[in-house]
Amino acid sequence: MAGRTALVSGADPGLQRALAGRLAVDGLALADDLGERLDALVHVVAVPPPAPFVGADAGRWSASVMGELTPAFRAVRAAAPALRRSPSGRLVLVGAGWFPADRADGTAAAAVHGALVALTKTLARDLGPDGVTVNQVVVDPASPADASGVAAAVSYLCSPAAGATTGQLVTVGRGGPLRP
Numbered sequence: 001m002a003g004r005t006a007l008v009s010g011a012d013p014g015l016q017r018a019l020a021g022r023l024a025v026d027g028l029a030l031a032d033d034l035g036e037r038l039d040a041l042v043h044v045v046a047v048p049p050p051a052p053f054v055g056a057d058a059g060r061w062s063a064s065v066m067g068e069l070t071p072a073f074r075a076v077r078a079a080a081p082a083l084r085r086s087p088s089g090r091l092v093l094v095g096a097g098w099f100p101a102d103r104a105d106g107t108a109a110a111a112v113h114g115a116l117v118a119l120t121k122t123l124a125r126d127l128g129p130d131g132v133t134v135n136q137v138v139v140d141p142a143s144p145a146d147a148s149g150v151a152a153a154v155s156y157l158c159s160p161a162a163g164a165t166t167g168q169l170v171t172v173g174r175g176g177p178l179r180p
């Protein structure tokens with residue numbers, strides 16, 4: 001993967017360091033910002049804290065959801081032109097998939113990560129004709145994988161070997177129920 005550039009962004013600085021370290025070992029140059037050249041964007045989306053839906057303050061609930069989705073949207077939107085120019089653009093989102101839907105008081109988290117699943121699928125369709133693959137690494141917040149496992153999955157999805165893998169959710173960790 002030498003000669004390629006990656007940007008790692010998002011909500012978890014520790015995980016971001018692990019991801020950036022693995023991509024650097026793989027030979028990707030790490031970007032500090034969205035420059036003219038970008039071959040891979042990896043964006044980590046946090047899980048909002050559990051909170052009841054019934055009786056919740058609507059503004060606070062909405063702010064919790066949008067506080068996680070908006071940075072992801074902005075990062076993807078800003079990176080898309082450079083990824084489309086890359087001969088092998090890669091977009092990898094790191095999130096919780098459908099796991100929050102199984103948790104008590106998880107409506108905000110389920111809204112965020114359900115939207116992230118839909119974003120992964122639709123961006124794969126929308127950016128695919130330009131040669132950009134879009135995938136998601138899913139980590140169950142109740143039994144998270146260690147950072148090296150997440151980094152290994154991200155590494156694969158950013159690699160040339162994953163050029164035909166797009167629109168997929170790759171679950172790491174101890175597993176759990178299978179979802180669409």
